Amino acid sequence: MIEIEVWSDIVCPWCYIGKRRLERALAGFQGDVSVQWRSFQLDPSTPVGDPRPVSESLAAKMGASAAQVRDMFARVTSIAAEEGLAYDFDRARTANTLDAHRLLHFAKAHGRQAELKERLMHAYFTEGADVGDHATLAAQAGAAGLDEVAAKQALADGSYAADVEADIAQARAYGINGVPFFVFNQRVGVSGAQPLEVFEQALRQSSLTVLRAPAGSADASSGECTDDSCAV
Template sequence: MTEKIKIDVWSDIACPWCYIGKRNLENGLAQTAADSDAPQVEVTFHSYELSPDTPVDFEGDEIDFLAGHKGMPRERVKEMLDNVTGVAAKAGLEYRFDLLQHTNTVKAHELLHFAKAQGRQHEMAERLMSAYFTEGRHVGRIDDLVELATEAGLDADAARDALQSGRYLAHVHADQAQAQAYGIQGVPFFVIDGKYGVSGAQPADAFAQIARQVWAEKQQTAPQQA
């Protein structure tokens, strides 16, 4: 029996390319599902904070944040956001930067680790990114995160306790340390079976191709059953 391909994804909730990369990965894997010998894949999300110094309640919109954080002219920032909105649309995502509430994402990452322990990390990652980029929901405050957790099928009281206690913060820091060890300097970043690194929101076709390639490699090296 060939072991599943392990895909480890480093991303940030507040990274527009990370949501696009997530959806392209899912669409790419969906392309392989009809294969006679479809690759078996296990995807795990890992924490990466692009701007850990961001306040929980940022005053201003996304243009204000990027213009201040990156020192870019506002018109250039607007062009950049229009571009990523167009790319997102091709992936089937409707970005609403006009509604987006910029915030610190560390608590959202803690919630992802709590969700992973409950077997619902994928549902939580999707709920957080959709809430942030398409619905204008706040993903930095505990009350808002608990509400999103319940929408992803998690227990409200358990989620609140996990966030208030901060017991998953060490997991967030461990992911960030691993990213540093890998030399990851930007996200999304995909580590395929611990040996291939894929940077950026690659097209769905690229993810389908690498899944098929790695699956074929694994089958060639897998021990044969007697």
């Protein structure tokens, strides 16, 4: 059994691309694999309940012009389309993702984490959903096959916050400062939304005994998001 842990954030455009590339590699792999989605917040300081257009928030965060942000979005949208993803940054809104990550741990406890992860990323990047809003999150949980009432309760009572903190602490221990980051059997690390061949190689080499050090901080052009590059 190959165990894959993936650190990513709901609002990270390269994380969704990396998810698709990993899935393509897994589709052609012969063997038992389990995937766990680990929590990582690109910007924990994002205000709660203030879903501004991502173009506005990113321009302010990076000190970039509107034209520069549009160019950045156009490039990543084009790359996402190659993976069958339809990004719509005109609809996307900023969100603090802490509660979304708590809900993903709730989903894990009920055997539906993969389904909810896909729903949340699709909702954010394609549908313009506010993934920081409890009602929206609970509805997405219901769409992923979870009990919507139980999801609302978990969101309301602060459940699974410790699990989110534990994931983030483990990321720090590994030296992860950008996402997506993939760890195979706690030994092989892949940093960023790498090409398909890299994931295929990682699957083959998952019995290596040394965890490769993650790459250094990257900008949005490298297939990885850091806290100061593309927290959208």
